[in-house]
Amino acid sequence: MRFRSDSTQVATSFLSIDYGTTLIVGDTAFIAAFYVVIPGSNDGSETVPNGLYAYRRSSNPLVSLTFEGISYPASPVAFDFGQLSAGSSDGVGEVVVWNPWFWIVRDVFMRGMGTVFDFDNSRDGFASLA
Numbered sequence: 001m002r003f004r005s006d007s008t009q010v011a012t013s014f015l016s017i018d019y020g021t022t023l024i025v026g027d028t029a030f031i032a033a034f035y036v037v038i039p040g041s042n043d044g045s046e047t048v049p050n051g052l053y054a055y056r057r058s059s060n061p062l063v064s065l066t067f068e069g070i071s072y073p074a075s076p077v078a079f080d081f082g083q084l085s086a087g088s089s090d091g092v093g094e095v096v097v098w099n100p101w102f103w104i105v106r107d108v109f110m111r112g113m114g115t116v117f118d119f120d121n122s123r124d125g126f127a128s129l130a
Helices: 028-036
Strands: 002-004 015-017 024-026 054-056 063-067 070-074 080-083 090-093 095-097 103-105 113-118 123-128
Touching: 028 095, 070 123
Parallel strands: 015 103, 024 095
Antiparallel strands: 002 063, 024 103, 054 090, 063 070, 080 090, 113 123
16 A cells, blocks of 8 residues: 555555544554645644644645555545534644554545445455545
8 A cells, every 4th residue: 555645655464444423543653644745734633633634724735545556546635524623724634543454444535435345255345435
């Protein structure tokens, strides 16, 4: 898997696709590196719970995930978890720190995308919607 915001990318051996919740979660080091390239972002620890990051909404980060060489973009609206605080122009990103040894890609990525779960063959498929 490659997860991009500018040139930041990660490879992982264990990844779970989960339609049940809204965030993309991963390890501390990668998430910190991911947000470094988004202008005005910070760990948000003064305002939001640990593991969440704040970012300047006006930066409109272009986020995409790449599987098997095919890149799937997430819309800036899907990346935005909500307003940082009342009256703030900053948002909370939907890419968060949660687990040090595996990733969970959740519905923030799958919004606006066709998804197939092949349980018999233990695989998933994605397609951009026309």
